[in-house]
Amino acid sequence: MTEEQSSSEVSAEPDAPESPAIEPAKPHAVAVAAASSEPQPEPDMPLLRIEGVVKKFGNFRAVDGVSLDIRAGEFFALLGPSGCGKTTLLRMLAGFEIPDEGRILLNGRDIAPVLPHERPVNMMFQNYALFPHLSVRDNIAFGLKRAGMARADINTRVAEMVALVKLEGMEKRKPDQLSGGQRQRVALARSLARRPQVLLLDEPLAALDKKLRESTQHELMELQNRLGMTFIVVTHDQDEAMTMASRIGVMDAGRLEQVATPRDLYETPTSRWIAEFVGDVNLFEGQVGASEGGRLAVSTRDGGTVYVAEPRTPPARTAVSVAIRPEKVKLSRRAPVAEGSGGRAFNCLEGVITEVSYLGGLTTYKVKLDSGAVVRSSMANTTRIVDAYSVSQRVVVWFTPDDCLVLEQ
Amino acid sequence: MSARRIFARPARYAAIAPYLWMVLFFLVPFGFVLKIALSQTAIAQPPYVPLFDLWGGREATRAALEQLSLDNFRLLISDNLYILSYLRSLTVALLSTAILLLIGYPIAYGMARLPQRWQGVAMMLVIVPFWTSFLIRIYAWINILQHDGLLNTVLLKLHLVSAPLVWLSTDTAMYIGIVYSYLPFMILPLFATLAKQDPALLEAAADLGASPRQAFWQVTFPLSLPGVGAGALLCFIPIVGEFVIPDLLAGSNAVMIGQTLWLEFFTNRDWPVASAVAIVLLVLLVGPLLLYERVQHRQLEQR
Numbered sequence: 001m002t003e004e005q006s007s008s009e010v011s012a013e014p015d016a017p018e019s020p021a022i023e024p025a026k027p028h029a030v031a032v033a034a035a036s037s038e039p040q041p042e043p044d045m046p047l048l049r050i051e052g053v054v055k056k057f058g059n060f061r062a063v064d065g066v067s068l069d070i071r072a073g074e075f076f077a078l079l080g081p082s083g084c085g086k087t088t089l090l091r092m093l094a095g096f097e098i099p100d101e102g103r104i105l106l107n108g109r110d111i112a113p114v115l116p117h118e119r120p121v122n123m124m125f126q127n128y129a130l131f132p133h134l135s136v137r138d139n140i141a142f143g144l145k146r147a148g149m150a151r152a153d154i155n156t157r158v159a160e161m162v163a164l165v166k167l168e169g170m171e172k173r174k175p176d177q178l179s180g181g182q183r184q185r186v187a188l189a190r191s192l193a194r195r196p197q198v199l200l201l202d203e204p205l206a207a208l209d210k211k212l213r214e215s216t217q218h219e220l221m222e223l224q225n226r227l228g229m230t231f232i233v234v235t236h237d238q239d240e241a242m243t244m245a246s247r248i249g250v251m252d253a254g255r256l257e258q259v260a261t262p263r264d265l266y267e268t269p270t271s272r273w274i275a276e277f278v279g280d281v282n283l284f285e286g287q288v289g290a291s292e293g294g295r296l297a298v299s300t301r302d303g304g305t306v307y308v309a310e311p312r313t314p315p316a317r318t319a320v321s322v323a324i325r326p327e328k329v330k331l332s333r334r335a336p337v338a339e340g341s342g343g344r345a346f347n348c349l350e351g352v353i354t355e356v357s358y359l360g361g362l363t364t365y366k367v368k369l370d371s372g373a374v375v376r377s378s379m380a381n382t383t384r385i386v387d388a389y390s391v392s393q394r395v396v397v398w399f400t401p402d403d404c405l406v407l408e409q
Numbered sequence: 410m411s412a413r414r415i416f417a418r419p420a421r422y423a424a425i426a427p428y429l430w431m432v433l434f435f436l437v438p439f440g441f442v443l444k445i446a447l448s449q450t451a452i453a454q455p456p457y458v459p460l461f462d463l464w465g466g467r468e469a470t471r472a473a474l475e476q477l478s479l480d481n482f483r484l485l486i487s488d489n490l491y492i493l494s495y496l497r498s499l500t501v502a503l504l505s506t507a508i509l510l511l512i513g514y515p516i517a518y519g520m521a522r523l524p525q526r527w528q529g530v531a532m533m534l535v536i537v538p539f540w541t542s543f544l545i546r547i548y549a550w551i552n553i554l555q556h557d558g559l560l561n562t563v564l565l566k567l568h569l570v571s572a573p574l575v576w577l578s579t580d581t582a583m584y585i586g587i588v589y590s591y592l593p594f595m596i597l598p599l600f601a602t603l604a605k606q607d608p609a610l611l612e613a614a615a616d617l618g619a620s621p622r623q624a625f626w627q628v629t630f631p632l633s634l635p636g637v638g639a640g641a642l643l644c645f646i647p648i649v650g651e652f653v654i655p656d657l658l659a660g661s662n663a664v665m666i667g668q669t670l671w672l673e674f675f676t677n678r679d680w681p682v683a684s685a686v687a688i689v690l691l692v693l694l695v696g697p698l699l700l701y702e703r704v705q706h707r708q709l710e711q712r
Contacts, residue, residue, distance in 0.1 A: 094612075095615075115615070116612070116615040116616055117614075117618045123612075123616045125612070125616075126609075127607075127609065129610050131610060131613070131628060131632075133631045142614070142617050142619075143616075143618050146617055146619050191617075194618065
């Protein structure tokens, strides 16, 4: 798995819009006017190309050489811990920050000199930034009025947007008379009203409670699919990114660590940091040993020799980590019988259960291995009556070489 | 013991304090002034009749009550002098408030845009003149504006004028004095509303296609209206009753109501008419005061 996005790029080709009310995103009037004098972009040019962008605040490199292509119709998520530079990157796309180095190309045109109010890009702000003195209707109409749209058209568009976010009957309310979820919808409607080419969403769901967040995630996905618009969402919540996005860019300390589909990000993280950041993982540190038949033996400190399905053969004695997700770690009372022949089919370790957490859909176990290391395992509760394991029970912990990953430091 | 029980009593007493204050220092004196306004001038000590004798019994009280009349108020309406000085006071206050707003808004706006650590410094600079006595500052202006004062000297040295201009005892001098004195009262409430505005709102406006100018008029300005209202009323109300500045800096051809009041009270020793002037002034200002109340109320709701 390389860090190059091309290998994992799965573009969500937008379906024809189902709703007749909303047309797919059209190039913004301002952009068309400005771009008409420019040479036509190459046909295979992505909608948005970020090239070696650096943003410094004093000596601090908030964004440190990020390159990224985003195609039209993608639902792209920038995921990372707070302070990783994802919001700064988003703000550069919106025009609130100017890159110190690198270029941002929209439709093949450098948008560095384009002021925020002239960009065919709209942003949904983290705390919504609704205008407190304006009604829901006037908030949504704000951008349309600035674009010089005719009054009748504004009314039609506002009605469309209000229906889209299901706020009928709330048009005359002021933001402080709305609930958090309703405010979020107004912000969404306001940012969509101008039909931007790219919609930027800065932590769009962070202010909502869990239940509302989940339903809103699906509404956003459905909306994006219907409008065929390009969404770029910034979030620190990996579940949110995994659920909504067609591709995820993981950022850390100003750098783009990996760009991949949610599945690839989870199943084939390219670094130990990503493996730990996205989801839960068990890590065995060790050194590369012999390789035979696509199977690499790694002698680990805590788990003895672990076999990993790995076509590459790193030089012997390279320090690596073997990563295995908890749901791929199985527990049993006896060692499983290897199917077929030829070497060990499974990695088997033994230990004692120290913790059992029943979470409804699944149960997680912590097993203290004989070496002293703790391995986490989670198993789906697929039947009502489970022959569950209990604390201080001795079990065999096993996993297949195919489910393991070798990560270099 | 519940927290409610601990705090209930002192809290209830504390709530009485402002009312007590109002009764003691506003309503009671207002009652005295109103009574004097309804009395007649007399060459006596005090210079008006009737006097209420609290120990004179019911008959004496009734006789005194019958002597009260609205004559003084009729005089105010019938004599141009009073009407003109009321009008002048209102005009001066309106014009001064408008000038104050025009000067104060950009200053407050600039202060609110300063980095946080400079805002405190700017605020100090606005407040520092208060540390000098108000009268001294007005006398300083007399010094600056007089015939051979600083202003004329500078103008002559710069060859902007060939002969000294008359500044002192003109309306210009009075407006300079008023605007100078009241500027902090305009700036501070404006600054308070502007500084607490969420900068994300301006970004949102820009994001939605508003140029900086449009963003100002569509977002910043409407949201600062409570501050504009507070600043305007904070200046307008005291300027209407202003006495010292017009007396020291303006000419004597037209007087503001504060000066008329002073004349009636000290020169004519006509306490009843002076009281009537004061009562009418108060009634004129109750309108703006109620408005101010409502603005403040709305501001509180917004928080």
